[in-house]
Amino acid sequence: MEYYLLKHRPNLKNAEVQLEASKSESNRALIINALSGNKSVLYNLSNARDTQTMLRLLKSDDEVLDVLDAGTTMRFLTAYSIFGDKPILLTGTERMQQRPIKILVDALKKIGAKIKYKGEEGYPPHKVKPLQEQKSETVKIQGDVSSQYISALLMIAPSLPQGLNIHLKGKIGSRPYIQMTLDMMKLFGVKATWTNNTIEIPKQDYKEYPYVVESDWSGASYWYSFVALADEAKLKLLGLRQKSLQGDIAIVRIMNQLGVMSTFEDDGVVLQKIPHSKSFEFDFTDCPDLAQTVAVVCGIKGIHCRMTGLESLKIKETDRIKALKKELKKFKVKLKEVEPGVWEIKSKFEPTKEVIEVETYEDHRMAMAFAPISTHQSIKILDPSVVNKSYPSFWEHVEMVRDE
Ligand SMILES: O=C(O)C1=C[C@@H](OP(=O)(O)O)[C@@H](O)[C@H](O)C1
Numbered sequence: 001m002e003y004y005l006l007k008h009r010p011n012l013k014n015a016e017v018q019l020e021a022s023k024s025e026s027n028r029a030l031i032i033n034a035l036s037g038n039k040s041v042l043y044n045l046s047n048a049r050d051t052q053t054m055l056r057l058l059k060s061d062d063e064v065l066d067v068l069d070a071g072t073t074m075r076f077l078t079a080y081s082i083f084g085d086k087p088i089l090l091t092g093t094e095r096m097q098q099r100p101i102k103i104l105v106d107a108l109k110k111i112g113a114k115i116k117y118k119g120e121e122g123y124p125p126h127k128v129k130p131l132q133e134q135k136s137e138t139v140k141i142q143g144d145v146s147s148q149y150i151s152a153l154l155m156i157a158p159s160l161p162q163g164l165n166i167h168l169k170g171k172i173g174s175r176p177y178i179q180m181t182l183d184m185m186k187l188f189g190v191k192a193t194w195t196n197n198t199i200e201i202p203k204q205d206y207k208e209y210p211y212v213v214e215s216d217w218s219g220a221s222y223w224y225s226f227v228a229l230a231d232e233a234k235l236k237l238l239g240l241r242q243k244s245l246q247g248d249i250a251i252v253r254i255m256n257q258l259g260v261m262s263t264f265e266d267d268g269v270v271l272q273k274i275p276h277s278k279s280f281e282f283d284f285t286d287c288p289d290l291a292q293t294v295a296v297v298c299g300i301k302g303i304h305c306r307m308t309g310l311e312s313l314k315i316k317e318t319d320r321i322k323a324l325k326k327e328l329k330k331f332k333v334k335l336k337e338v339e340p341g342v343w344e345i346k347s348k349f350e351p352t353k354e355v356i357e358v359e360t361y362e363d364h365r366m367a368m369a370f371a372p373i374s375t376h377q378s379i380k381i382l383d384p385s386v387v388n389k390s391y392p393s394f395w396e397h398v399e400m401v402r403d404e
């Protein structure tokens, strides 16, 4: 298997990193634009494979759309396909076929769509037929499995003949991603009202809007981690804004406690080292993609850490809890569930001369979250091309930033 060898390098150069653009914003902008007849020019779309796949599939005439391992692409295209002129079969990687879709499919069926599973009930692949008639203008949807189902419904809602009222049930995970969807819909001229647990979207047309995608805050988190763990570091991350639509801007607050200060400038944010707290507690319900970054930083720095809100990690690119546990253990870091839903990091990490191999489980975030450990000791990241899902230039940037 291919690997990327990162020899121990404690310091970073004083460098500027042109981050990749957000795949979450890009994929929303692409769906919204497709729903409005592609009348807008979209700037700075992401080179992430998830976005390039969305772009390619939106242009495709095929009856089979393979989203590979892209969750948003799968969920958003499933909803979008009800407006097609022929049945569409949606499929993906083996892992994608284990990631649930029933909650979204049930909501679309309630609206009147005809959808059939082609493999296991509740999971892709599934075939979506064009919507003949809207049967209901109200759907109830569970919010604690994936917010992507809700975002998918929200974006198609104004294009439905009767609009849509969405009632959210129970705990809502990844809420900032729902807000991002609504904020972007608003920029494209669509009005929605969110009161208590109900979001109402009347039928209306998306307007033209020249959307500029911001850099990716989830991708930024790995540079915060590099700075937190390095002996000497000062980095500037380009293309990030202090007022972001992305919930993963939470990394600014988190890292302020874990040893990184952020200073916003016109064209990005400057990261500098500051003293860190001895212990840290955080609920990741709103920003699950940051959990791996934080677990690694706390483990390596020996910061006692309590993490909650990790429920959705099990159904992402891999079971991230299982993967984290296994790989952190190689560094004498324990991730343990101390009570239901509460995870603690306990560390006995000491750098060794040995090169430790990190498995990545087809998960880009495993590769990127573990790479900063190279500031303390040599590591090998297996299957390094996994980063292409969200951040294809990651290794190039690592090469550029680490000091020889
Ligand atoms: O809507 C989005 O762009 C995303 C929502 C989150 O997923 P869940 O809503 O499934 O937690 C996040 O983990 C994913 O990387 C991107």
Ligand SMILES: C=C(OP(=O)(O)O)C(=O)O
Binding pocket: 069, 070, 071, 072, 073, 289, 316, 317, 365, 390
């Ligand atoms: C969970 C992720 O993506 P998705 O669900 O869109 O595959 C991610 O990028 O961490």
